Amino acid sequence: MKLRFPATTRQDGAALLMVLLCLALISLTLTSLSEQGSRDLARLSELQAQTQADFYAQGAEVIARRALTDAAVRQAGLWWQSLSGRSLSYPTDHGQIHLNVEDLRGCLNLNALAGDTALAARQLTYYLDQQVRSVAGLSTRAFLSRLIDWIDPDGVARSGSLDGPDYADDVRPGLGPRTAANAPLTDISEVNWLAPLDSRRARHLPAGLCAYPDTGPITLNLNSLSAERIALLDALLEGQVPRGRLEHLLRSRPAAGYQGIDAVRRALGNPDDFDELARRLTLTPDLLRLHIRVEIGDRQYRYVRLLQAEGVSPWQPRAPAARVRVLQRHRGDALPPPFPTPAPEESS
Numbered sequence: 001m002k003l004r005f006p007a008t009t010r011q012d013g014a015a016l017l018m019v020l021l022c023l024a025l026i027s028l029t030l031t032s033l034s035e036q037g038s039r040d041l042a043r044l045s046e047l048q049a050q051t052q053a054d055f056y057a058q059g060a061e062v063i064a065r066r067a068l069t070d071a072a073v074r075q076a077g078l079w080w081q082s083l084s085g086r087s088l089s090y091p092t093d094h095g096q097i098h099l100n101v102e103d104l105r106g107c108l109n110l111n112a113l114a115g116d117t118a119l120a121a122r123q124l125t126y127y128l129d130q131q132v133r134s135v136a137g138l139s140t141r142a143f144l145s146r147l148i149d150w151i152d153p154d155g156v157a158r159s160g161s162l163d164g165p166d167y168a169d170d171v172r173p174g175l176g177p178r179t180a181a182n183a184p185l186t187d188i189s190e191v192n193w194l195a196p197l198d199s200r201r202a203r204h205l206p207a208g209l210c211a212y213p214d215t216g217p218i219t220l221n222l223n224s225l226s227a228e229r230i231a232l233l234d235a236l237l238e239g240q241v242p243r244g245r246l247e248h249l250l251r252s253r254p255a256a257g258y259q260g261i262d263a264v265r266r267a268l269g270n271p272d273d274f275d276e277l278a279r280r281l282t283l284t285p286d287l288l289r290l291h292i293r294v295e296i297g298d299r300q301y302r303y304v305r306l307l308q309a310e311g312v313s314p315w316q317p318r319a320p321a322a323r324v325r326v327l328q329r330h331r332g333d334a335l336p337p338p339f340p341t342p343a344p345e346e347s348s
Contacts, residue, residue: 046299049094053294053301054331056092060099060292061305061326063090068285068309068321075318077256083224083285095295102289105221105282107210108232110191111184113144114151114215121148123218124209127235131206135191136198146194153182185211208232213306213327214287222264223257223283223317225250236280245269258283261315282314286321304330 067073082088088099108127112120121144128140135143185191188211189202208229220236227250234243249267258264264281265274290305311322 049296049299050301052094053296053299056097056294056296057292057301057303060090060097060294060303061290061307061329063088063099064101064288064290064305064307065324068288068307068324071318071320074320080223080257080317081255083221083257084226095297098293098295100291100293102291103221103224103285104210104212104214104287104289105219105285106225106229106232107208108218108235109214110147110188110209110211111151111213111215112218113148114184116217117148117152120218122238123235126238127208127231128206130231130235131208132204136201136204138194143191143194147191150190150194151182151184184213184215187211212287212289217280219280219282219314221282221285222249222253224285227251237277240273240277241268241271257317259317278315283317284312284314284319285309285317286312302332304328304332 067079073079078086078088082099082101083103085100088101090097090099108124110124113124124144125140128135128143134140138146188205188209190211191205192199192201194201208231218236220233225233227247230243230246230250233246233250234241237246245268249264252267258267260283261278264278264283268274268277271277286309288307288309290303290307292303292305294301294303305326306328308325308327309321309323310325313319
């Protein structure tokens with residue numbers, strides 16, 4: 001026998017189901033709103049921390065720019081120690097600022113091949129021959145010839161190299177036409193594009209080679225170069241000074257650095273050709289890369305700045321710069337290509 005429920009009972013059951021469905025929908029909506037609210041708060045917190053970190057990074061840049069342009073700051077030993085690798089830390093209300101100053105006059109700049117090609121090629125040849133037997137399968141001569149053709153704008157190939165139409169015709173299956181940059185390196189990894197292509201060539205380069213936006217002669221700063229990099233100094237001077245004297249020059253450097261040309265001359269033993277050698281040296285930082293790390297709570301933010309001091313004398317390290325150009329500002333660890341650069345900013 002079938003049981004029949006009264007109509008009012010069936011209606012009450014349907015109403016209860018609708019109420020339960022509404023409650024479920026309301027619960028889902030509230031949960032979604034709560035999650036969206038949490039995401040908005042997290043996004044707002046991150047934006048606030050990022051804005052604060054940007055402000056602190058700007059403050060670290062101001063510190064470095066002042067050190068380059070303020071005579072009083074340049075007298076402080078701490079600034080010169082920072083050029084030799086000492087990290088600077090500054091507490092803030094929200095964490096800390098860590099500043100590392102990298103003097104770019106502490107490596108052999110491959111872009112010097114775009115200027116006085118013969119001198120730079122001799123110096124780089126001396127260094128590479130001392131450090132490695134070959135550069136990823138290329139002899140030193142072949143590597144430098146192809147690098148010069150990659151950098152120079154003339155389109156004329158050197159012996160053992162490719163350039164212009166010859167380079168364009170050197171096509172590998174699936175790669176299409178090729179061409180040289182005909183401009184200074186934007187990043188040292190461009191050496192991977194030299195014929196033959198090798199995606200790991202840059203990793204095999206010896207330490208001490210770099211590429212930064214300057215096509216003038218290679219110059220090393222004696223007030224920031226570490227004694228462990230004596231091979232760079234030896235190559236810069238093309239072996240004209242005994243390594244023992246070079247080691248004495250770097251290891252006897254005062255804590256606040258050499259203050260004039262006479263001290264360097266004495267440390268080198270007053271060689272007859274000192275005036276010629278001195279043209280390749282400097283005591284004054286003029287091209288710096290700032291590595292800034294800002295800590296805010298458990299968050300970390302990194303910045304890179306490229307600064308160029310103008311109006312400085314290579315043998316008067318305590319004399320302040322006339323102005324500082326900010327060549328590049330970048331958020332993150334890696335520095336993007338420095339060519340081409342926008343109109344630089346200046347500070348008096």
